Amino acid sequence: MPPMYEPLMLFTGRATYYLAEKIARKLREYPQTGSVTLCEPHVLNFANENLKVKINESVRGADVFLVQTAADSRHAARGVNPERVSPEEAHRLCLSENLMELLITIDALRGASAGRITVVAPYFPYTRSDKKDEPRVSITARLMGQLLHEAGADRILTVNLHAMQIMGFMPMPCDQLDANPLIAEYFRKRRDISNMGVLATDAGGVKIGTVYAERLQAPLAVCDKRRWADNEDPEIRAVIGIEAIRDKQIAIFDDEILTGGTMERAIAALREKFGLKVSYVSCVHPAFSEGAVSRILETGVRRIVTTDTLPSPELNHRLRVVSVAPLLAGAIHNIHTNMSVTQIFRHQESLFEVETDED
Numbered sequence: 003m004p005p006m007y008e009p010l011m012l013f014t015g016r017a018t019y020y021l022a023e024k025i026a027r028k029l030r031e032y033p034q035t036g037s038v039t040l041c042e043p044h045v046l047n048f049a050n051e052n053l054k055v056k057i058n059e060s061v062r063g064a065d066v067f068l069v070q071t072a073a074d075s076r077h078a079a080r081g082v083n084p085e086r087v088s089p090e091e092a093h094r095l096c097l098s099e100n101l102m103e104l105l106i107t108i109d110a111l112r113g114a115s116a117g118r119i120t121v122v123a124p125y126f127p128y129t130r131s132d133k134k135d136e137p138r139v140s141i142t143a144r145l146m147g148q149l150l151h152e153a154g155a156d157r158i159l160t161v162n163l164h165a166m167q168i169m170g171f172m173p174m175p176c177d178q179l180d181a182n183p184l185i186a187e188y189f190r191k192r193r194d195i196s197n198m199g200v201l202a203t204d205a206g207g208v209k210i211g212t213v214y215a216e217r218l219q220a221p222l223a224v225c226d227k228r229r230w231a232d233n234e235d236p237e238i239r240a241v242i243g244i245e246a247i248r249d250k251q252i253a254i255f256d257d258e259i260l261t262g263g264t265m266e267r268a269i270a271a272l273r274e275k276f277g278l279k280v281s282y283v284s285c286v287h288p289a290f291s292e293g294a295v296s297r298i299l300e301t302g303v304r305r306i307v308t309t310d311t312l313p314s315p316e317l318n319h320r321l322r323v324v325s326v327a328p329l330l331a332g333a334i335h336n337i338h339t340n341m342s343v344t345q346i347f348r349h350q351e352s353l354f355e356v357e358t359d360e361d
Contacts, residue, residue: 007065007117010034010338013041013057015070015107016087017078017100020313021124021327022069028331034339042086043107053099055106061116067159067334068111068119070104072097072127073312076292081313101127101146105153112154120157120337121150124311124326125287129164132171144171159333161311161326162257162286177343179333181286181309181326182210182255186217188307188324189253193282195220199247201254201280203227203268204236214255221246225268238271241278251281251304258287259308262294269301282307288314288323295321 012029014022019042026040046054073081078095087095104121111119131142143164150158151173158176163169169176189195198220202211204227215222223243227236252272259265265283272278281304288308295316298306307322308314314323332346 006340007063007338009064010038010334011041011059011061011064011066011116012038012334013043013066013068013107013111015068015100015103016042016045016083016092017073017081017095017103018069018071018124019083019086020081021071021310021325021330023083024310024325024327025069025122025331025334028328029335032331032335035335042083043110045103047091047094053103053106055103055110057107057110057114061111061114063115063117065338066111066116066119067122067338068104068107068155069122069124069330070100070107071123071125071312072129073100073125076315077312080315097127101149105149108150108153108155118156119154120159120334121155122159122330122334124161124330125289126158126160126163126168129168132163132165132168141171143168147172147174147176150174157337159330159337161309161329164257177333177337179326179329179343181311181324181329182213183217184309184324184326184329185255185284185286185307186214188322189214189218189282192322194251197251198282199223199250199252201225201241201247201252201272201278203238203254203256203265207254207256210255210257214253220253221250223247225272238268238275241272241276244276244278248278252278253282253284254280256283256285258289259283259285259294259298260289261291262297266297266301269298269303273302281305284308287311290314290316 029035029038044056074097079092082092127146128142161179161181195218200211200215200220200222202208202224211222223241225238226240227238269280283303284307295318309324309326333343336343
């Protein structure tokens with residue numbers, strides 16, 4: 003029988019307090035983890051930009067879960083505990099500093115004799131650097147896994163990796179959770195799905211588009227997108243299955259959105275060339291850069307639906323955020339109690355309760 007580490011202890015990095023606090027609340031709903039508290043290490047920035055991390059609690063033999071997402075300074079500024087991190091300090095929390103804080107915290111926990119350390123990284127760092135698509139470049143997603151392992155992490159828990167092969171890079175067990183059912187449930191409970199159509203903007207989006215089409219019982223169309231030269235944007239030549247979605251409220255689903263520029267151009271092309279109006283845009287990871295939300299909404303999109311794997315740096319009354327905290331809490335509970343992580347999708351309907359502001 004696998005060893006049972008006790009007690010369960012939940013820690014958070016500075017950039018991910020917003021989500022870790024929700025996870026702690028959800029964990030308290032389980033009988034086995036009802037007494038869990040959220041621990042915040044003390045982090046000190048020296049004048050030479052070195053970091054010092056001190057663990058304030060005894061972790062000897064504990065089953066430690068450390069929550070830290072790959073947030074840049076704009077996201078981190080909205081993810082910190084304002085009672086412990088000043089606005090000036092929050093705006094300095096760039097991605098590199100958050101990664102160093104994570105590695106140093108893992109090392110501190112290992113040095114304090116933690117029984118097992120699981121890194122909960124809802125948005126995995128450098129997740130798009132998953133292949134060697136040019137000569138002499140780093141496969142940085144693999145490097146991130148190696149760094150976490152060398153620092154002392156025993157396991158990784160994440161949400162919707164950009165590519166499944168990233169799991170193969172990890173020198174330790176890696177569990178990937180799927181947030182797409184949470185987003186689909188939002189549409190089922192908060193939108194009229196009887197008049198919805200799903201559109202995949204390229205061949206790569208067919209897989210995720212099919213998932214939503216099946217869950218929402220909606221028709222699926224696919225864009226035939228071609229790039230004629232390396233320095234040109236791809237052109238949408240045709241929409242396969244266009245008649246099935248022509249009079250529908252069209253939704254486009256993606257794994258993440260950064261600048262929103264590609265999405266903006268695709269929506270404009272669909273409107274101008276094919277007379278299609280996109281009503282909803284959705285992604286799992288809101289990696290929004292400056293102005294991305296506004297850029298997409300200005301195309302006429304009614305709603306952007308995403309999750310809180312990253313804290314959204316841009317507020318807008320037409321942006322809806324579905325929390326992944328129930329999903330992560332369920333996985334943490336099952337890992338701690340040596341139960342199947344896959345079972346949480348089959349037997350715990352409460353994980354798919356939509357936690358978001360009312361429309």
